[in-house]
Amino acid sequence: MTQLRKAMLEELQRRNMSPITTRIYLRCVEEFARYFKKSPDQVGPEQIREYQAHLFTNRKLGAIAVAQHVSALRFFFVRILKRPFMAEELARPRRPIRLPEVLSRQEVERIIACAATPLHRIWLMTLYATGMRRDELIHLKVADVDSARMLIHIRQGKGKKDRDVVLSPRLLDELREYCRRANPKPRTFLFPGRGREQNVDIPLTGKSIFDAVQQAARRADIKKHVHPHTLRHSFATHLLESGTDLHTIQLLLGHGDLKTTSRYLHLSERHLKPAASPLDSLNLSAPPKSENKP
Numbered sequence: 374m375t376q377l378r379k380a381m382l383e384e385l386q387r388r389n390m391s392p393i394t395t396r397i398y399l400r401c402v403e404e405f406a407r408y409f410k411k412s413p414d415q416v417g418p419e420q421i422r423e424y425q426a427h428l429f430t431n432r433k434l435g436a437i438a439v440a441q442h443v444s445a446l447r448f449f450f451v452r453i454l455k456r457p458f459m460a461e462e463l464a465r466p467r468r469p470i471r472l473p474e475v476l477s478r479q480e481v482e483r484i485i486a487c488a489a490t491p492l493h494r495i496w497l498m499t500l501y502a503t504g505m506r507r508d509e510l511i512h513l514k515v516a517d518v519d520s521a522r523m524l525i526h527i528r529q530g531k532g533k534k535d536r537d538v539v540l541s542p543r544l545l546d547e548l549r550e551y552c553r554r555a556n557p558k559p560r561t562f563l564f565p566g567r568g569r570e571q572n573v574d575i576p577l578t579g580k581s582i583f584d585a586v587q588q589a590a591r592r593a594d595i596k597k598h599v600h601p602h603t604l605r606h607s608f609a610t611h612l613l614e615s616g617t618d619l620h621t622i623q624l625l626l627g628h629g630d631l632k633t634t635s636r637y638l639h640l641s642e643r644h645l646k647p648a649a650s651p652l653d654s655l656n657l658s659a660p661p662k663s664e665n666k667p
Contacts, residue, residue, distance in 0.1 A: 377414060378402075381453050391533060393508060401445035414454055418462040421446065425466075436466045473606040474597050475640050481607055484599070487592035493585040495551045496564065500586075500601055502544040504608035504626055506531060507601040511577040513563045515552075520545055527627070536627045609634070613641045 378399065385395045406413040408427065409420060428439045443465050450459040476484070481501055488494035500510060509530050517526040523540045530536060552559060559565055566577040582601050590599035597603070609622050623634040 375412075377412065377453065381449060384452055385448075389533065391531070397441055398445040398448055401442045402449050405442070405446060413449065418459065421459070421462045429466075436468045440465045440468060472636065472639055474599070474603050475610045476595070476597065476599070476603060476607040478611060480593070480595055480597075481604070483593035484586075484589045484595060488589045489585065489592070491551070491554070492564075493589060495547055496582055496585055497589060497604065498544055498547055500582075500604040501608055502541045503538045504605045504612075505538065506605060507579050507582050510582060510601075511562075511564065511566075511579060514561055515559050515563050518545075518548060518563065530627050532627075532629065534627055534629075536624065538625050606637075606640070609637045610640045613637050 381399065381402065382395070385398060390398070402413055405416070405424060408424060409416055425439065425443065428434045428442055434442075443463050447460055447463040450456045450463065485494060485497050485501070488497055496510065499505070499513075500507070503525055505513075505525075505527060509527050512528070513525070514528075517528065518540065519526060520540065523542070523545070524537045525540050527536050527538060548563075557565070561574040562576050564577050566575045566581070586599060586601050586604070590597075605626070609626055612622050612625070613619070619631065619634055619638070622637065623631050626634060628634045
């Protein structure tokens with residue numbers, strides 16, 4: 374490990390950054406150094422501008438992915454190398470505002486029914502029933518399922534925040550059946566991964582969940598772009614359509630800002646359908662008959 378990488382890792386840990394953020398930041402700086410084939414502390418403003426253009430034009434990354442790289446480089450140059458003037462060269466690209474993809478209830482049913490294995494099925498059910506993130510699912514522990522209070526405790530989710538979500542009675546039955554049949558039996562992690570050594574209790578990989586969702590969506594012939602977060606978006610939208618208030622959904626999702634949760638208003642049929650199009654109020658005559666002969 375180089376001195377710069379060691380210094381960056383220590384600073385990320387000192388600031389109590391999440392393991393995901395730490396991994397992304399270190400990887401982004403490594404890719405930056407690899408592109409120029411030199412230590413990143415020897416790179417100047419012109420090369421930084423060149424690299425940002427490279428991410429967009431050559432690597433074809435979207436604005437959100439490029440913003441991740443920029444944040445990592447800003448942290449490195451400003452916090453590690455103590456070059457605050459470099460912040461101006463590391464302006465974050467404007468992110469497009471897009472509404473998330475949402476599945477209908479029927480599409481969720483089809484995806485769950487088309488899970489490749491019983492284990493994949495319980496993963497999909499848990500994601501949709503709770504609205505938890507993929508990383509929260511893979512780190513879920515047996516002790517986090519509170520059947521006495523019918524809650525699931527999510528420990529240190531995004532932003533290192535704890536929260537509780539409702540435990541569905543149907544999901545509880547499914548989890549109990551899963552635990553009875555599981556081999557090996559879950560001990561620490563509810564959904565343990567497979568380590569190289571036997572009886573080593575480790576979490577799943579995020580890729581396992583991602584692949585399970587995409588495979589089920591293909592088997593269900595869903596044409597939408599479906600990934601684990603799609604089930605979270607669908608969970609929130611379906612709650613809103615069922616009459617759950619926005620503040621409760623905010624708490625269940627673990628959003629720090631109600632503005633983030635309010636985007637589901639744009640996806641809810643219950644909120645969109647009462648808004649009739651003004652075209653329907655116009656007194657229009659029938660369209661003229663076409664004079665073109667067949």
